[in-house]
Amino acid sequence: MEIKGDYTFNGPRPVVWSVLRDVNILATAIPGETTLKPISATEYEGSIKLKIGPVSGVFAGKLTVADEVVPESCTLIIEGKGGAGFAKGTGYIKLTEQPDNKTLMQYTGELGIGGKLASVGQRMIDSVAKSMIKGGLEKLEKEVAQRL
Amino acid sequence: MEKKYLGQRVIRNEDPRILTGRGKYMADITYHNMLHAAFLRSDYPHAKLNSVDISAALEIPGVIAIYTAEDLGDYWHPGPVLVPAPHSIPGITANSRTQIPIVKDIIHHQGEVLAMVVAENRYIAEDALASIYVDSDPLDAVENVEAALKPGSPLVHEELGTNIATYVRQERGNFAECKTKADHVIHQKFIMDRGSAGAMENRGFCANWDEDAQQLTIHCNTQSPSGLRNSMAAWFGIPEQRVRVVVPFVGGGFGPKVMTNQPEEVLCTFASIKLHRPVKWLEDRAENFIGTTAERVQVHDCEIAFNKDGKVLGVRDSFLYDTGAFNPYTATIPLNTQTHTTGMYDIPVFLTEFTSVFTNKMICSPVRGAGRTYGVFVMERMLDMVARKLNVDPAKVREINLIAAEAKFPLETGIIAQDFAQFVLDSGNYPAVLKKAREMIGYEDFKKNQQPKFRAEGRYVGIGLVLFTENTGVGPYEGTKITVGNSGKVFASSIYGTQGQGHFTVFAQIVADQIGCKVEDVIIETGDTDKFAWGTGTFASRGATVLGNAYHHTATLVRAKILATASRLFNVPESELELGDGMVKVADMPDKFIKLGDLATKANPMRGTIKPGTEPGLEATGFYAPPYGATAYGAAAAIMEIDPLSFNIKFHKFIFVDDCGTVINPMILDGQLHGGIQMGVGNAYFEKLVYDENAQLLNGSLMDYLIPRATDMPTKMEIGHLNTPSPLNPLGIKGVGESGTIPIPPLYCQAIEDAFNLPDLFITEVPLSPSIVYSLVEEAKAKK
Structure with missing residues (x-):
């Protein structure tokens, strides 16, 4: 599955960057009872509780931040598996300064899923992913506003 | 040949039980001390399995046992080839690979069994599955048959060095020559895919090892009770006579249920022998889509x-x-x-x-x-x-x-x-x-x-x-045993699997025509290996033809015994006897008749003598092989x-x-x-x-x-x-x-x-x- 989109934050790039790179904020931006613990400066371990149509379960996984160019861009690599299947994905995030102290975030990514998640939840995955991204971005926007 | 019932729209003998909800299916099979199994299946189609950690799952109350490949010991080995390669065709390639009960090292397809949980109930067993941690490294998978044959393709079985399983070439005449003589030749590629059998009832299996009697009783909705009995007897070193397979009513077969030596069958039997308790598994629909068999492209x-x-x-x-x-x-x-x-x-x-x-x-x-x-x-x-x-x-x-x-x-x-x-x-x-x-x-x-x-x-x-x-x-063959009982009812058994084809009726019609009784007085028993021991199974649209003719043949043998016994009884030649309405009558002598049940009693007296050189009872066993x-x-x-x-x-x-x-x-x-x-x-x-x-x-x-x-x-x-x-x-x-x-x-x-x-x-x-x-x-x- 391919993920692609952009979003404009009402805040300057360094603030948006700091929000994005704050692991505690990131954890709350993902719906479900998500936990993320740093295991190094660029690697995090955690779990996420997901429900996609008839499939639900806890996924344990790892998030790695690579190719980091502060405060501009980075690559996110996620790997997770649980009772309901597995997911493996790579995402690329780019922040560009905009007039009026705004920041444009462009994101592209590819997500591969397998197991019950794919065989039973297939028809719901696109819409679930979209709604998760939308909800997450709104949370991040709120955090950016608080830090201004 | 008598043809009173053959060809008639006879109402089905089995319908009253099924339509009033009294027919038993696999989900209805139960024992008071029965355990329930659930299987952890691979999410990956192709992977290297490093380890399976069951320690957390074992802590869950109600979990009785969890088995992985190592636990099987000598019982861990690939299953037999169920149908051999056609070696009567010259020049064939035949590479055979059969499935194993639990993955030990390489996962070959999504849905393969990695671990088995046995618990007090299915809910606990399923919960325990979620607590098993599997460490595996995914490998490149082979999906497309055309790509699979190209150089550099990943291999499903690395040691074979190829993805080719079988190659067979057959030719009638000479096509290369024929092409040169034709006015037109058209070349075209076609693709056909086929899917799941989609039976309403998924697979089900219940093994009950009786340690005292050293007897294994299996309930299963198999299409091949004899094949299943033979395979479990061979796998676990038990005489066939100590393995009883009983098939209840079945909600559809359509092919996949003919498979034997399936991982779930081996594992439930293994667990029952280990634990001395009945172990049952019912396949759910999600498992059926990845863990059974289907037809394909x-x-x-x-x-x-x-x-x-x-x-x-x-x-x-x-x-x-x-x-x-x-x-x-x-x-x-x-x-x-x-x-x-x-x-x-x-x-x-x-x-x-x-x-x-x-x-x-x-x-x-x-x-x-x-x-x-x-x-x-x-x-x-x-x-x-x-x-x-x-x-x-x-x-x-x-x-x-x-x-x-x-x-x-x-x-x-x-x-x-x-x-x-x-x-x-x-x-x-x-x-x-x-x-x-x-x-x-x-x-x-x-x-x-x-x-x-x-x-x-x-x-x-x-x-x-x-x-x-x-x-x-x-072929190869089917066989039956038919007995006229003291009540006049006719018991006609075979080992054949039955999944809704109307066997209880069509075979009764065939038997009734020969015995001279009503269709509803013929009790057809199918799928119990203790009632009849010989046969192969339900496949290739062969029930009516192969088993039907076996029933017919055996019924003619019983008919001959009825006539011989009645001939001695009435002291008249067989040619003067008539069979019909559940009795034997002497032609043109209305007061000289005997009901089949009474004749069966006379053929098997409890005191006195029977004619030396004859067999007691009105019973025969017979076979048919096309x-x-x-x-x-x-x-x-x-x-x-x-x-x-x-x-x-x-x-x-x-x-x-x-x-x-x-x-x-x-x-x-x-x-x-x-x-x-x-x-x-x-x-x-x-x-x-x-x-x-x-x-x-x-x-x-x-x-x-x-x-x-x-x-x-x-x-x-x-x-x-x-x-x-x-x-x-x-x-x-x-x-x-x-x-x-x-x-x-x-x-x-x-x-x-x-x-x-x-x-x-x-x-x-x-x-x-x-x-x-x-x-x-x-x-x-x-x-x-």
Whole structure:
């Protein structure tokens, strides 16, 4: 599955960057009872509780931040598996300064899923992913506003 | 031969129990101390398994045991080859790989068992699965049969050095030479996929090891009780006589339930022997989609050589067949394809070769139709190509190429069949079936009078008419034991599996005719290995033919005993005795008669003497073995309208003509055809297991995998019969179980093309769907 989109934050790039790179904020931006613990400066371990149509379960996984160019861009690599299947994905995030102290975030990514998640939840995955991204971005926007 | 009940629409003996909810199915089987199993299955289609950590799951209250590969000890080994390779064909390649009960090192397909949890109930067992931690490294998977044969492809079985499982080449005549003599040669690629068997009831298994009696009792909805008994006896070193398999009522078989030595069977039995408690497992639908067996894609590269008068000189069909990760059933499916391609046509030259290919997918095994469907699909499509090329009516092209009514049967085809014997057409009148189908559907009237009107109205209404053969009733054998009891009831047992075909009635009809009793007084016992020990199983549309004739033969033996016993009793010659109404009568002497039950009592006295050299009782055991299969055949025709907005299909008319020789019960026969046609409709327009490029199944639920509903079916299926008795067996029966399924996909293609009437619309791939037909029609319009 391919993920692609952009979003404009009402805040300057360094603030948006700091929000994005704050692991505690990131954890709350993902719906479900998500936990993320740093295991190094660029690697995090955690779990996420997901429900996609008839499939639900806890996924344990790892998030790695690579190719980091502060405060501009980075690559996110996620790997997770649980009772309901597995997911493996790579995402690329780019922040560009905009007039009026705004920041444009462009994101592209590819997500591969397998197991019950794919065989039973297939028809719901696109819409679930979209709604998760939308909800997450709104949370991040709120955090950016608080830090201004 | 007595024929009071044979051929009658006798109401089914089994229906009162089933229809009032009193029939027991696997879910109803229970023991007071029974444990429940659940299986952890691989999410990855191909991976290296590093470790399975069960420690957390073992802590869950109610979990009794968890088993991984190491726990099996000497019981861990690959299962046997269930069907051997056709070694009677020279020059074959046969690489065999069979599945193991639990993965030890390499995962070969999604759904393979990694661990088994045994718990006090299924809820606990399922919860425990979520607490097992599996460490595995995914490997590149083999998904596509064509890519699998290219250099550099990942290998399903690394040590083989190839993904080729089996290669078989058979040739009648010389195709290369034939091509040079033909006016036209057309080359075309075809793809046909087939799906899940989709039985209403999934698999179920319950093993109960009695340590005291050293006896294993298995309840299972298998199609092959004898095969299952033999396989578990062999696996665990128990005498066959100490393994009892009992099959309750079954909610549909359709093929996959014929498989034995399945991981779940081995593991439940293992756990019961270890734990001294009954262990039961019921497969859920999600497991069924990834962990059982199905049929799958064949890719055909075809050539047809023909003259300008429409006469076909020769056909070449080279195809690839996706056998999945293991091939315990070897080549039954592609051999059936080979034997059914030229069907009832007089095609002198035929070259057929297949390569069966390993992929990282669930195992392939026959599903109703079992390979025949592919052969019929490519042949019928090729004849439609000939019709287009020569601008001749498709039905006419078929007529030109049919084997003549005067042909001297049996006709040898030179092609080895699934029973490793040469495929022989035993009997038939093929022009008659085409004629009857044309009349029933109103072929000429539709083309001349109705279709022009529809076209003028802008409606898409088309006609299709296709022909097929079905090789049925293959060996090796079946047997029965029939006993007339003291009550006058007749007990007739076999080991055969039964899944709703009406066995309790049709076999009772056959027996009743010989014994001279009522159909309802014949109690048919099926699928209990303690009641009768010998037989093979339910497959290849062979029940009515092979077991039916075994019942007939055994009943004649019992009849002979009845007559001999009564002759001694009344002191009259057997020729003066009459059997009927549950009694033996002396002809023309109304006061001299005896009820069958009373005769049975006299034949087995508790004191006194019986005639030395005779056997007590009115009982006999008998067998029937055919030399080769009896070939049924028929036609399907339909007038269908395609909605130009939804591309849903509405049938204006649907007819089916079938010749399965002697008919035992026309009502049950129609039911078999209705069900078969429904599966054919699924194969044509609905059912396909969709995998991504990593061999990951994408539609593993009945939300996404579509089985046709009642509203997708023709509202009326008119069925016509021809009756050419098979000379191979005394009753003249040919099988019918799979006939309905076989011709439906090419029927859809022909009728859809006829409806749209576009020169560039020619369908080469099935299953179709509304969106696929929409795209094909748009493409064809764009070319125009």
